[in-house]
Amino acid sequence: MDIVIGILFMLGLMPFEVTTAAGDGGVFCDNLRLVSATLPNKTSSSSQHYATDAAGQDPDVAYVLALCRGDVNGSACGECVADTLRTLNDQCGVYNGGTYFNGSCTVAYSFQNLLEPSNAEEPFERWNVNNITGDAENVRFIAGLIGELLSETVRTAAGEARRFATGVLDTGRTFPLVRSMAQCTPDLSAGDCLTCLRRLTGMINSTMAVRMGGQMHVIRCYFRYEAYLFYEGQPMVAHPMVRLPGVAAPPLAPVSPTNTKRHKSKLWIIPIVLIPVVVFFCFIIYFGCQRKHRKGKLGLQESRTENLQGEEDLVLGLEGKNPEFSVFDFDRVLEATSNFSEENKLGQGGFGAVYKGQFSDGMDIAVKRLATHSGQGLIEFRNEVKLIAKLQHRNLVRLLGCCSHGEEKILVYEFLPNKSLDFFIFDENKRALLDWYKRLEIIEGIGHGLLYLHKHSRLSVIHRDLKPSNILLDSEMNPKISDFGLARIFSSNSTEGNKTRRVVGTYGYMAPEYASLGLFSIKSDVFSFGVLFLEILSGKRNSGFNHSGDFINLIGFAWSLWGEGRWVELMDETLVSENHSAEMMRCINIALLCVQENAADRPTMSDVVAMLSSKTMVLSEPKHPAYFNVRVANQEQSGVTSVNDLTISVISAR
Known part of the structure; x- marks a missing residue:
């Protein structure tokens, strides 16, 4: 049976489809945990940052493959593989085979041997929503150059011992530099790597070819290109128009022969005049560089001393x-x-x-x-x-x-090119770009980010200001939580509240126990996530929400519709035509569980991620939410300067 590929790419998540393993899932998951204990270190310590391993016996063998991107260092490689394996282990009971592709590493696992070649494997692909602009001739010209860059990058990757290459292209027109990358697992021969990559590039059709960026992946190889820098270090391949440091320029065209007899007798003058001039300028350049280097080094040292003096704790070494x-x-x-x-x-x-x-x-x-x-x-x-x-x-x-x-x-x-989430979901035209699957990806990505903060990070963190403007989107519309200025560290062993006299956050997203009593916990973030969840589903703001002339907040509107069985009226109208009613109803249920008035009734983010990952888990019925009959003013009425939301600071709690 083929592996069903679940995708986690560039920090965004897609749920796995379930594959049917032969044997007991519990034993298989135990074997996966055994491999997970050693594979991150094996991958990071490998010179090629690639490792495979297996544990157990048929029919419950867990085969695992891990590959880090060629420009990622050892420590980052190990962290990426370890983090991905934690996610796989959390979901193993539901999904017993799949592949996670992300920005720094690829991890695949299955009950079948992953190293067996398969030409039937369907690639994962993702393309930039924007096309190359300009007239037809300009589009064809740039698309053609990008195709040439990919071909050269693929060829170079196959020829490298690491089976990895990066490239850059300057079109010579008003178009940003295009960066490229290609990689295979290093155990493939050069020929097999080239075959794998060319199979992918051969799938690029006329529609894909005019996109501003894109990528295609299978387990053993992938390629990617973007109109921005997404890798570390100097490119290994350059289009002839590019002149970058460290990249060899193409050979110069041969010079046509000329008649030199007339001046042959005076050629001896050239070295006599030229050599002293060259030596003189070399000395000037050398001493100038030395002086600039010393001055720059001293200036940087003085700058750092001045900038950080008395604030050593800012960077903590x-x-x-x-x-x-x-x-x-x-x-x-x-x-x-x-x-x-x-x-x-x-x-x-x-x-x-x-x-x-x-x-x-x-x-x-x-x-x-x-x-x-x-x-x-x-x-x-x-x-x-x-x-x-x-x-x-x-x-x-x-x-x-x-x-x-x-x-x-x-x-x-x-830099994340697609701005923040509020830029899309609250715009009548732009939110149509986010179909049901993309919204689910965004919701799940935010959920996994919060789960990491609450449970899996070295410092357990409560964000305290989760809202759409603090969710940034990368080129593939994957969500990234930002703005940690209000975050607090807490004990990872405790879900009980911490108390503060300084209540800070954004009105409409703060949990009731935090806004009124200054009590905050991981359940405060869960509440904010629930509000954000409802906003993504509906395309409506919680603050300043107006329905039928009566002011009522979005939470109250959702609760009212849920109780009357009219939940479909909550959904963004661009999604209603899509045939996902059961999933939509399930998502509203999860969101309402997150915004329940009592913190103890709300699920943890571990529970939320599990509910989002499973279509069969039985959900409890939500109790009445907080603020369901309270008007939440919008930021235009506040008088506080903020682009997206009103941020408030209450010095003393009630």
């Missing part, structure tokens, strides 16, 4: 211990954002503005510049640096580093 975290020079951030120009501004939040930037190596970034007038800015800055720099998950936004310069407090994140 993360630079050096965490190779993916950097302390950036302020001038470099200024240059990347064009001096924080309005053209680069992405949005304005309660704690400051966010700007798009690009480093000189072409890497796109998002820069969060905390407002100097905000009394909470430094608190948020310290919190985010301490927390998110230690958190690594496919559904959390990645913090690249920070910068502290005088009064400037700056956080540098990975």
